[in-house]
Amino acid sequence: MTRRIATEPLTRAAFAPFGEVIDASGTPSMIINEGKCGRYHDQAVLDMRGENARAGISVFLSEKRTLPYRLELVERHPLGSQAFLPMTQAPFLVIVCPDDNGTPGRPRAFVTEPGQGINLRRNTWHGVLTPLSDPGLFSVVDRIGDGNNLEEFRFNESYEVVPGH
Numbered sequence: 001m002t003r004r005i006a007t008e009p010l011t012r013a014a015f016a017p018f019g020e021v022i023d024a025s026g027t028p029s030m031i032i033n034e035g036k037c038g039r040y041h042d043q044a045v046l047d048m049r050g051e052n053a054r055a056g057i058s059v060f061l062s063e064k065r066t067l068p069y070r071l072e073l074v075e076r077h078p079l080g081s082q083a084f085l086p087m088t089q090a091p092f093l094v095i096v097c098p099d100d101n102g103t104p105g106r107p108r109a110f111v112t113e114p115g116q117g118i119n120l121r122r123n124t125w126h127g128v129l130t131p132l133s134d135p136g137l138f139s140v141v142d143r144i145g146d147g148n149n150l151e152e153f154r155f156n157e158s159y160e161v162v163p164g165h
Helices: none
Strands: 003-009 019-022 030-032 037-039 054-062 069-076 082-086 092-097 108-111 117-120 136-144 151-162
Touching: 069 092, 082 092
Parallel strands: 003 108, 003 151
Antiparallel strands: 019 117, 030 037, 054 136, 069 151, 082 117, 082 136, 092 108
8 A cells, every 4th residue: 555645835934944935025124235236135944964064055956756656765964954945936845753752753845835835844854855846956055064864764665645636
């Protein structure tokens, strides 16, 4: 029997246990640049632990995936948060799991709206980068530094992620 997970829209409330949604919704916190630019200030908490640790910005180019999607592996970063900022206006799939005594609990799958990014809290179980269209181009803000900042978990039985309502 296949374990299925239906996607749901990415909202701040639904995603709050796992991190922050980064977008330009609502009213800007300030207007800058001679009144021509709205600033949506301090959208995410960057959390970098350990000696010689700092936040770095990388660019990821990932292959497009399609739904239904087979989820077999999740990972987490015990030493730092990780933000995914799409460099296109295309939605992407975000899979997260609550922690269940050191292992991932039942996954949840979110589909972003164009223009939404996410910041995963330090130590949050999550799926791999999963763009739903080409090019899967992202700016990623995460921890650069010494120490092992990657833990992977392979499910004994995969999940099938299917479109929600």
